[in-house]
Amino acid sequence: MDFLSSLFSFAYQAGDAFAFLVLSACGLAVIFGMMGVINLAHGEFILCGAYVSTSATHLGVPLPVSILLGTLVAGAVGMLLERAIIRHLYDRPLDTIVVTWGVSMIATQGTLILLGSTMQGTGTPFGSIEVGGYGYSVYRLVLMAAAVATLAVLWLIFTRTRFGILARATIQVPHIAEALGVNTSLVYSLTFGLGAGLAGLCGGLYAPTMTLVPTMGSAFVVEAFVTVVVGGADIFLGTAPAAAILAVVKAALTSWEGQLAGQIGLLVAVIIVIRVLPRGLTGFILRERA
Amino acid sequence: MPSHSSLGSALRLLEGPQTLGKGPAFWSGFVVVLALACIYPLFADGYDVGNNVYFFNWAFMALGLSLIWGYGGALSFGQTAFFGVAGYAYGVLTINFGDAYGFTFVSLVLATLIAALFAAVLGYFLFFGRISGVFLGIVTLSVTLVLERFMSQTAGPEWHIGSARLNGFNGMGNMPSLTIPWPGGDVVLYPDVPLYYLTLALLVLVYLALRMVVNSRFGNVLVAIRENPQRAEMLGYDIRRYQLGGFVVGSALAGLSGVLYTAWGNYITPSSMGMTQAALPIVWVAVGGRSDLTTTLLGTLLVLAGFQALTIYGSQYALVAMGFLLVVTVPAAPSGIIIGIGSLFSRGLKRRKAREAR
Amino acid sequence: MAILQTRGLDKWFGGLHVTDNVDFSMQPGEVHCLIGPNGAGKSTFFRLVLGEHLPNGGAILYDGADITRAKSYQRIRRGISVKFQVPGIFKALKVRQNLQIALQDHLSGHSLNEEIDRLLEFLKLKDAAGQLAGSLSHGQKQWLEIGMAIALKPKLLLLDEPTAGMTPDETHATGEMVQALNADGVSVLAVEHDMAFVRQIAQRVTVLHFGRVFAQGTIDEIVADERVAAIYLGETGHA
Secondary structure, three states: OHHHHHHHHHHHHHHHHHHHHHHHHHHHHHHHHHHOOOOOOHHHHHHHHHHHHHHHHHOOOOHHHHHHHHHHHHHHHHHHHHHHOHHHHOOOHHHHHHHHHHHHHHHHHHHHHHHOOOEOOOOOOOOEEEEOOEEEEHHHHHHHHHHHHHHHHHHHHHHHOHHHHHHHHHHHOOOHHHHOOOOHHHHHHHHHHHHHHHHHHHHHHHHHHOOEOOOOOHHHHHHHHHHHHHHOOOHHHHHHHHHHHHHHHHHHHHHHHOHHHHHHHHHHHHHHHHHHOOOHHHHHHOOOOO | OHHHHHHHHHHHOOOOOOOOOOHHHHHHHHHHHHHHHHHHHHHOOHHHHHHHHHHHHHHHHHHHHHHHHHHOOOOOOOHHHHHHHHHHHHHHHHHHHOOHHHHHHHHHHHHHHHHHHHHHHHHHHHHHOOOOHHHHHHHHHHHHHHHHHHHHOOOOOOOEEOOEEOOHHHOEEOOOOOEEOOOOOOEEOOOOHHHHHHHHHHHHHHHHHHHHHHHOHHHHHHHHHHHOHHHHHOOOOOHHHHHHHHHHHHHHHHHHHHHHHHHHHOEEOHHHHOHHHHHHHHHHHHHHOOOOHHHHHHHHHHHHHHHHHHHHHOHHHHHHHHHHHHHHHHHHOOOOHHHHHHHHHHHHHHHHHHHHHO | OOOEEEEEEEEEEOOEEEEEEEEEEEOOOOEEEEEOOOOOOHHHHHHHHHOOOOOOEEEEEEOOEEOOOOOHHHHHHHOEEEEOOOOOOOOOOEHHHHHHHHHOOOOOHHHHHHHHHHHHHHOOOHHHOOOEHHHOOHHHHHHHHHHHHHHOOOOEEEEEOOOOOOOHHHHHHHHHHHHHHHHOOOEEEEEOOOHHHHHHHOOEEEEEEOOEEEEEEOHHHHHHOHHHHHHHHOOOOOO
16 A cells, blocks of 8 residues: 555656646747747746736636636737747747747746736645545646646647648648648747647646746746757657656656756756757657658 | 967967958057046046946856857857856855965866866767757756756755855855955955956957957857858868867856856855846847857947946846847847948948939 | 778668668779669768768778768768758858868968969859858859868769759859869769769769669660669659
8 A cells, every 4th residue: 555655646746747847848849840949938928828817817717717818818929929020030040039038038027017026826726635645736636637638639739620730741841831832921820829828828727836926937948948858849759758758757856856856857867868869759759850 | 480470370360250340440449449448447436447347247258158159150048057157166165265375366267167167068968969059049048047946945054065155045145356465465356446457358358369269260160060060060070079169168258257246246146047147148149249259249238238227227127128129139130239230331321322423 | 992882781761761772882083973763862872971871781981991880070081072962151151261161171371372262263263252152153152062072182072963053054164173173083973963964974873763773884874774764754754
């Protein structure tokens, strides 16, 4: 029984880490996969989702609806940003990244100016269950389910919709969409919106579990970055397996030496992985496609 | 005399294809600016002069980033990691071993070398793993963010190196300033006129040395890698070594900034490695004009001065302004405002000439 | 002894067998053309010789030495040089500086400048020396890259579709450059589609098809080979 309960404890930890990695990374990965651009304002879309959903909850909107609201608002802001700025820089991907950092600064400091240094949270719902004498948050289990559900929905989008199939084609062979005469500007716009929306979803989901401050986005970005670096460009062949592997590494290190060791260990592991697998997991799985 | 001629050929590298500005006109301008910088303390209050050393402190990091990013084409978003590591290293060394016998300067060198060593180890994994531009940026950024988080939780008394407490979120303080040993009493370089001259001299030295580096064979290869890494490799260059070399030198300069800043203000905090602080060097260098040392230096000092002027309204307003500056200048003037304004001006001039000719 | 030889060279991408047990050999001083329909594995063969890809099996010998796993820059330093299909030049640098970067490890000072001038003359780029390389015409870019490749004084020069996008006049001039280099003792291996150009320069021709060596011989033998004509006709009738 003791063994079983510590097994459950480890599985819970790993599942929690997996959910966190998947939810924080998939928005970043969608945009990176499609456009080859890292959105450094990713953390601020998470912030946007968290603030919008929390405000909605304060107004009496039920939690799932307010999370959805956070997702939609972040997605809409993402599309606006793409229309206003990103669009003009497609031929200069590295400059795009720098510009999104500027957006990030404006968003973080603007939030600080407009909404103050913190926002009243809502508290974590659902309480906890007890397994083997230890309490486990039910909401964390909900988050794990949400991560799996998000992957499932993305799978459907990418395999069942015209947008998704075009998007995957573009990820596998860049510029193919243009060759097929597709309205790439619309596809890019939707992609950026989807990526931003996923960030917003992450923010909405995690908002009840954390302190809401304008810099909260940076609590997510390191994990999101390393997952994408290890995973490479493809969500299903890269991000998801990367998140699974990294989650086990992180959970092991966390239960051994604590939260911070988990994070440091993760980064060190990733830097070593880069040396061994330069093309990331996607490249490894596809065996360095020409 | 061979030594004479090698000095001569080194000095010839002060001008070259990789640096703007040549000939008597440029160098007389250089001398005038330098002279103005030298006589400025005569007309200002010692306290203000000492405060303005602050601007010079950051310039080293900006020049280093220009070398890595502008010349080498490698996005390093985490230069603040080396800034912080060197700053903390200076603190730990001087708090433990004191400031006698010129040890503060030994610490300055040691702390800079520690930052360089850290860059060499990190850079080895990154460049020899051949990661692409984007990934280099986010891995280095992750490194600085994780370091910030690590240092922030070192508040407890168990976190100390020798007698130096790391002090967590509040940062490490009370390390000695740079101190010159002098018969009849050490000269302590508080933020005042002597420190101003020392930092200015160091800055001029680094600027001129970097001009020689970027115009040397090494610099040629560095820009070749930026332009076309495959071609550079197919000319027989082991490009990983050159990239690593540029990264280590540039990061050592970030470290030097960290030491000078820590010695100047007698404190260093984890937030000096955070997201906001990491963005600032990017702003200075991108806005000034990253692909040239002179525009980087001028741009950095200009943007810093603007930033400082805005902080009287609150640092968050200044940071929003920095964000806007980045969002506006990068699309509009990819090579920075200085070159941007310059080419706008010369285009206008040409148009006017053309009109007069008609 | 062959200048370049491969034995049983194999390369897979995913499940695709792109280079299949290729035995290839060319003699010093030879101009050898590699032809074949699109997707025949010509580019992959080049990348394997250059070390941009490592083979899954087999060996590459250059000038008697095994270079199968050597790094690209090491191969270049041993005397292999390459001109890519898409001109690989340093666009934001001046023409002169492009050549200087190629030469600076071998020469310095006065002799460096003399060699640059000699190359500029050879490449018909004398008047463009101070221009940015990115502002050259397409043909001039190709020549500049050839210049960078031969600046290294290679024993073996690889040319990947050297005449792609050139006018007939430029193509002919390029052929003369290749012949002049060959007269100086440089061995040349070229991937080429333009059969007139192949006829102008090639002493021997190897046909690749589906990653295998399909035929080998002189240009006349290859042109006369009905099986070769068939694989081309099966495609679009390139030859």
